[in-house]
Amino acid sequence: MSTEHLTEMIVFGALFLLVSGMGFVAARWRRPGTMDSLDEWGLGGRSFGSWITWFLIGGDLYTAYTFVAVPALVFGAGAAGFYAVPYTIVVYPLVFLVLIRLWSVSHVHGFVTPADFVRARFGSPTLALVIAVTGIVATMPYIALQLVGIEAVLKAMGVDGHLPIVIAFAILAAYTYQSGLRAPALIAFVKDILIYLVIIVAVLYIPSKLGGWGHVFDTAQAKFDKTPVPSDGILLDGTNQLNYAMLALGSALALFLYPHSITGVLASKNRNVIKRNMAALPAYSFVLGLIALLGLMAIAAGIKPVVTDGKADTNTVVPLLFDHMFPSWFTGVAYAAIGIGALVPAAIMSIAAANLFTRNIYKEYLRKDATEKQEAAVSKLVSLIVKVGAVACILLLDPEFSIDLQLIGGVIILQTLPAVALGLVTRWFHRGALVAGWAGGMAAGLWMLYRIPNPAKGKAHFGGSAYKLSDLGLDTKMTVYVGMLALAVNIAVAVVATVALKLGKVADGPDATREADYLADETDPKIKELELTSST
Template sequence: MKLDVTELTVFTVLLLAVTVLGFLAARWRRTRAMDDLKEWGLGGHQFGSWITWFLIGGDLYTAYTFVAIPALIYHVGGAGFFSLPDLAIVYPMVYLLLVRLWSVSKAKGYVTTADFVRGRFGSRALALCVAVTGILSTLPYIALQLMCIEAVLRTMGVDGQWPVAVAFVGLAGFTYQSGLRAPALIAIVKDVLVYTVVIAAIVFIPLKLGGWGHIFDTAGHKLSASGTGRTALAPQGQLNYASLALGSAMGLFLFPHTSTAALASRDRKVIKRNMAALPAYSLAVGFIALLGLMALAAGVVPLGTADGGTDSNTVVPLLFHQMFPGWFAGIAFAAVGIGALVPASVMSIGAANLFTRNIYREFLRPRATPAEEARVSKLASLAVKLGALICTLMLTPQFSTDFQLIGNVIILQTLPAVGLGVVVRWFHRTGLLAGWVLGMAASLWMLYRIPNPATHHAHFGGSALPLSELGFHTHMTMYVGVLALVVNLVVTVLVTLACRALRVPDGADETRTDDYFHAPAESAKTPAPLPRPAGPVVAARAEGSPS
C-alpha cells in the first residue's frame, strides 16, 4: 500500500492524544498513592455507573469486534455472526454471578478470582491453577489486539514491526504509570470514536454501494462462488455455531480483565445497572459485523502476507480506506487502534494482578507489603505484553478470531471453580483440581489436532474440532471449549462424589452467606437502626450481617 499522509497524520495525532491522556490519568480521582495494588489495579474501587459502563464496554468490545469478526464474516458468511447470540445470552447469565462476586470480594478484600477460589475452597493449589489459566488465556487475546493495530498501519502504508513496537511502548508506559485509571479514561474517547464511525458506516457505505439489498445479494453470490461460505448458516455448521455462541458467553466474564473491570465498581448497584444496560452495545456489534458483507460488496481484497497468504485483518481497514475521505478514514483507524489499546491495557493489568496476588505473594513473598505488590504487578504487566508478542509468533490460526476463541477455550476450564463456585459450595476441591487438569489436557489435545489449511500448519489452526476426530461419522464440527468443559464437569462431579463417599477432608470455606450480599455503599445510604440491647444472639447476628 502507498503511504497515505492524511490518514496517518489523523491517526497519529489521536493516538498520541489518548496516550498522553493515559499518563495524566494517574492523578484522576485518586484517593491514595499508586503504590497500592487496589489503587493501581482496581482504581481504588471508585468507578460509578458511567465510568464502569465505558470501562466494561471498552474492555469487552475490542478490536476483535471491530476487525476480526467482520473479517471472519467476509470469508465464511453467516457462521461469523455467532457473536450476536453470544451477547444475547451472556448478560442474563452473568448478572447474578458478577454481583455476588463483587460483594464477596469487597467483604473479604479479594482482588482476583483466584483470591476468591483460595478463600472459597481453601486450596492454594486450585487458586494457583485458576491464576495460571487466567494469565495464559489473556496472552492470545492481547496478541489479537496488537495484530489489529498492525493491520491498520499496513492499510495506511506503514509496514514493518517498528510502528507496532512504538504503540506497544506507549501502551506499556501509561499502563505502568496509571494502572486501571488509564483505560477507564481512554475508554470514553474510544466509545465516542467507535459510535461515530459505526453510524457513519451504516449510513454512508450502503448508500455508496447501492443499498442493503445489493450488499446482501453481491456478498451472497461471492461467498457461494468462492466455496468458502454462505450468508445463511450451512446445516453442517449449526452445531459449531451453537456451541461457539454458548462457550463464548460462558467464558466472557471469566477472563481476568472482565472481572477486574467489574471489581473496580463502587457498589453492587453499579454492576446491576451495567449488566442491564450493556446489551445496548449489541446493536452496534450487529452493524459492525455487517462490515464484512459490505467489504465483499465493495470488492475489497485483503493485503498479502510475507508467506504468500492473506491478512484478513485488513478487510475492514481497507473498506474504510476505500469508502471514506482520508481525514475520516484516519478517525476510523484511530477508533480501531484505541479500541485495541484499551482492552490490552486492562488485560495486562488483570493478568498482572493474578501473578502478584496468587503466585508471587502466595508462594514467593507471603509478607509482601502493599507497595511491593503494586511494584511487582506493574512489572508483571510488562511481562504479559511481551508474552502476547510471543503468542503472535507461536500461534498460526486460520482466522484471527481464533486467538480470542483459543483463549476462551482455556479460561472456560475455570468455570466450575469460579462461575459455579460463586453460587454453590458442593464441589470438593480435589474434584475441581482433577476436573481442571483433565479439562486443560483435553483442551490442548483437541486444539493440537486442528490444522490450518490456509497456512498448511498441522496443529493449533483453530478452535472448531471435526467430530470425526472423536470417532463420529459426521462432517460436523464443534467448539473445543464446550467439549473440554464437559470433560471437566464430568470429572469434577465424579471425583467429588468419590471424595464425599470416602470422606476425604475438604478445604475450609472462609466466606459466609452474608458475604455474597455485602453492600457497604448501599447500606450506608439507609438510616441506621435504633440501638438494641447487646445480647449474645443479637451480637452474633450483627457480626454476620453486611456492614
C-alpha cells in the same frame, strides 16, 4: 512508507497522541492519597460509578481485534461470523446474578483476582495457583491479538515493519505503569465515542454508495456460492448450526471468566452499578452486529486483503474498506478508533495478568509477608513484562497462528468455570475434584484442538475450534465447539471425583466465606486480610 495516506497518518497520529496524553493525566484523575496498593492501582479504588464502568467494561470486552476480526470472519465465511452477536446478547443475563455475588464477596474480603476467591472458597492454594496460571496463559495471547488491530491499520496505510507497534505499546506501558486502571477507564470514553461515530456513519453511508443492502447481500451470496466450503454463505446450513450455537454459548460463558473482565467488575463501587451495566451493555451488541456487516460491505465493494509474504491478511479488509469508501480525514478517524480500541483492553488485560501473578504466585509462594506497597510495585513491573511478552508474540509468531490462539484461549479459560462461576453459587465440589476436572478438561480440549486441521491454510493441527462429531463415533456431519466438549469433560470428572472423595471421607478445605458475604453492598464493612492456614 507511502505518502499516499499522509492525511490518514496525521489524523491517526494526532488522536493516538491525544489519548496517550490522557493516559498519563489519568494518574491525577480521582487521585487517592497513594497509588501504592492493588486496590488503587489495579482496581481504581473500587470506586467507579455506572457511566465509568459502562465505558470501561465495554472498552474492555469489545476490542480492536473484535473490530477487525469479526467482519473479517464474515468476509471469509459469511453467517458463521455472526456468532459474536448472540453470544454478547445472552452473556449478560447469564452472569447478572453471579457477578453481583462475586463483587460482594470480593468487597468483604478484599479479593483482587478470581484466584483470590477460589483460595478462600475452597481453602486450596493449589487450586488457586491453577486458576491463576490458567488466567495468565489465556490472557497473554489475547493482549497480543490487540496488536493485530493496530497492525491491520498500519498495513492499510502502507506502513511496513513492527517499529510503530513497539512504540505504541511502549507508550501504553508507560502510562499504565503510572496510572493503573484509571488510564484505560479515562481513555475508554474517547474510544467508544469514536467507534460509535464511525460505525453509525459506515452503516448509513457505505451501503448507499454500493447500491443498497439488497445488492450488498446478493453480491456476498454470489461470492460464497463459488467457494469450495459448502457451509459458507449468508445463511447457516445443517452442518454448522450446532457449532454456531455452542460457540456462541461457550464464548458467553467464557467472557466473564477472563481476568480482565472480572477486573472491570471489581472496580465498580456497588452492586447497583453492576446491575445497571448488565442491563445496558447489550447496547454494544447492537453496534457489534453493525460491525459484522462491514464484512459483507467489503465483499460488495470488491475489497482485496493486503497480501504479506504470499498470504492474504483478511484482518485488513475493514481498514481497506474505510480507505476505499471514506474521505481521507474520516478514514484517519476510523483508523484511530481501531488503534485506540487496542489500548483500552490491552491495558486492562496486562493489569489483570499482573495482579494474578502478584496475589496468587508472588505473595502466596514467594513472599507471604509482602506489604500493599510491595504488591503494587510487583504488579507494575509484571504489567510491563506482560506487554513485552505480547509484543514478542506478534513479532515472533506467524500472525495466522497468533489469531488461532484466541480459539485456544477460550477453551482454556472455560476450564475455570466450575471453580470460579459454580463456586459462587455452591460449595459442593471437593477441591481435589476441581483440580482433577480442570486437568481432564484441559487435556481433552487441547487434544481435540490438536486434531482439527485447516487444509485451506495448510495446517494439520490447531486449524480451528469446530470438532467433528463423527470423530466421536456419531453418524453426522455436524461439528461442535471444542470448548463446550472440554467443559463437559471437566464437569463430569469433577462431579465423579467429588462423589468418590466424599465417599472416601477425604478431608476438604475450609470455606473462609459466609453466605452473608455474597449479599454485602457498598456500606457493609470490608475485611482485607484473611488468615488461611490450610493448604493442599
